[in-house]
Amino acid sequence: MYIHKKPSWYLPDSGVTPQAAYLGRRKFLRTLGMGAAATAFTRVPGISATAGFPDTLNPSFKLSAVKLTPYDLITTYNNFYEWGLSKDEPSKLSNQGWKTDPWTIEIGGLCANPAKFAVNDLIKAVGGIEQRNYRHRCVEAWSMVVPWDGFPLAKLVTLSSPKPEAKYVQFTSFLDPKICPAQRSNDFAWPFTEGLMLDEAMNELAFLATGIYGKPLLNQNGAPIRLVVPWKYGFKGAKSIVRIDFVATQPKTLWNQYAPDEYGFLANVNPEVDHPRWSQRSERVIGGGFFSSRQPTLKFNGYEKEVAALYAGIDLRKNF
Amino acid sequence: MMKTxxxxxGHKAFALSVIxxxxxxxLIVPAFTGGLGADPLDRLLHVSGEIAIWTLAAVLSLTPLRVLFPKSRIVNALNRHRRYIGVSSCIYALVHFSCHLLYQGDWDDLLASFSKPFIWLGASxxxxxxxxxxxxxxxxxRKLxxxxxxxxxxLAYLAAAILIYHQSIAGKGHWYIARWLLFALLSLELARLVKTQITKKNPRTAVTTGSRQEIKST
Structure with missing residues (x-):
């Protein structure tokens, strides 16, 4: 089988729509008299709790020769099953009265410093935020490049000082069936939970994001605080987190419980291990338009150098 | 009123314009107004598939509806369009398949995709x-x-069974979409079966007299 060999940093420029074209598109819609369609992209979103923290790009995470996915696309193409099964629903349904400000996050479990924080106080406690450009690879074989604002998860772990018996970190998302209709059904094991091994959580790449492009997270992206683990499939990134617990055994996670043969606990991006229903060899780049070509998927999503050591001696085919 | x-x-033009x-x-209007979102092809792929399977379900529901409501003018009017609806389901399914060809991008990926039951079930x-x-x-x-x-x-029933399964595994949690289709079709078929049994045993008497026993016995 012929496999394209491209350098690890390769992302085609053609794969990203210039911002001007996007702005132009709205103009086009308005001139067509499609006012409703045009405003659908400019609706006033819910404002999350983490406004007012200036940050700058951390140069170590610039990702040279990579074009960022436009803000419009990052905020309208979302998997956030609490707010609908299709990609365009979360940007609408999560902004109909769901309040993510104020927001409290509780840190507990096996640690010396359990605490409850207003999310802004947590940001202050870890010393503010920074910006990092990360590749984002969904298990559904599409990808983006997102400039996240936030802070390394390791800072929070250090702050909490886990006990020696703590081996995993569990993340729990919001649970509010009153405002979130999907959570009134038993289709999924709400609230959403995810987990990392403690050494994964301590890796410098693991990140708690509070913003995108220097703006506080919108509700559909997991406001006001969410997990970003760039070498793993996107579903590991718990959104709108209310609890972080240090635990001794591997925590149950929503997607792993739902279909253990499809969504492993590790969920490292791996082009060599297919999803039962599709290949993970390549991915579609969001922003490439109708005839967007695929690009090869990189092992650990291109972060092999930084994270491969975490999995020494682990069979990644079995532990997908 | 009902008659009108x-x-x-029942008019051909009505059926064609709806289909x-x-x-x-x-599919077409959103494609030209930016309404397909961040990954337009992905959206077309899913929407065309949804249209195809709902159209297939529509045509399959016509027979049981006619058995259940033999006197309804509307049901009978709809039944005149079975051929159009059925063929349109196939055409939308072909659009869906073309989107899949484009979606895979290159031959290697396309061929590889056929190794997955998800894809070859859809294709069959x-x-x-x-x-x-x-x-x-x-x-x-006439010929046959x-x-x-x-x-x-x-075979349309077999296709529906295969394709509902195909739909239910099309994404995380898609069973929760496909189940409505399955339940609706199954209950229509069940109702039809019960009704045929009743009319077979009791061709003359009103449906109400025998219905309770029959339902128990089936």
């Missing part, structure tokens, strides 16, 4: 729909004979 509505619904209109409204469902669409004309009905033709076209 039935006359409109084509759905495609224009859900499509194959059935294509055979049924090709044989949906008066000439073939009514009985054989009917037998062949029962």
């Amino acid at each position: 509505i039935a006359a409109i619904i 084509i209109g759905i495609g224009v409204w859900l 469902g499509l194959l059935i729909l294509v055979v049924l669409a090709i044989t949906s004309n008066n000439w073939t009905v 004979g009514g009985r054989n033709w009917k037998l062949l076209h029962r």
Whole structure:
């Protein structure tokens, strides 16, 4: 089988729509008299709790020769099953009265410093935020490049000082069936939970994001605080987190419980291990338009150098 | 009033404009107004598949509806369009399949995709729909004979079963979409079965007299 060999940093420029074209598109819609369609992209979103923290790009995470996915696309193409099964629903349904400000996050479990924080106080406690450009690879074989604002998860772990018996970190998302209709059904094991091994959580790449492009997270992206683990499939990134617990055994996670043969606990991006229903060899780049070509998927999503050591001696085919 | 509505619904032009209109409204208009979102092809892929399977379900619901409501003018009017609806399901399924070809991007990925049950099940469902669409004309009905033709076209049920399964595994949690289709079709077929049993045993008496016992015994 012929496999394209491209350098690890390769992302085609053609794969990203210039911002001007996007702005132009709205103009086009308005001139067509499609006012409703045009405003659908400019609706006033819910404002999350983490406004007012200036940050700058951390140069170590610039990702040279990579074009960022436009803000419009990052905020309208979302998997956030609490707010609908299709990609365009979360940007609408999560902004109909769901309040993510104020927001409290509780840190507990096996640690010396359990605490409850207003999310802004947590940001202050870890010393503010920074910006990092990360590749984002969904298990559904599409990808983006997102400039996240936030802070390394390791800072929070250090702050909490886990006990020696703590081996995993569990993340729990919001649970509010009153405002979130999907959570009134038993289709999924709400609230959403995810987990990392403690050494994964301590890796410098693991990140708690509070913003995108220097703006506080919108509700559909997991406001006001969410997990970003760039070498793993996107579903590991718990959104709108209310609890972080240090635990001794591997925590149950929503997607792993739902279909253990499809969504492993590790969920490292791996082009060599297919999803039962599709290949993970390549991915579609969001922003490439109708005839967007695929690009090869990189092992650990291109972060092999930084994270491969975490999995020494682990069979990644079995532990997908 | 009912008569007029039935006359409109029963008209060829009505059927064609609804069938084509759905495609224009859900696939073509959004494609030209930016309404397909961040990954337009992905959206077309999913929407065309949804239209195809709901159209297939629509045509399959017509027979049980006619058995259940033999006197309804509207049901009878709709039943006149079975061929159009059935063929349109095949056409939307072909659009869906073309989107899949484009979506995979290159030959290696395309060929590899056929190793997944998700894909080859969808493709075999499509194959059935294509055979049924090709044989949906008066000439073939005459050539095959009514009985054989009917037998062949029962494959539509097999296609529906395969394709509902295909839909249910199309994404995380998609069973929660597909289940409505399955439950609706199954309950219609069940109701139809009960009704035929009743009329078989009691061809003359009113449905109400025998119905309770019959339901228990089935």
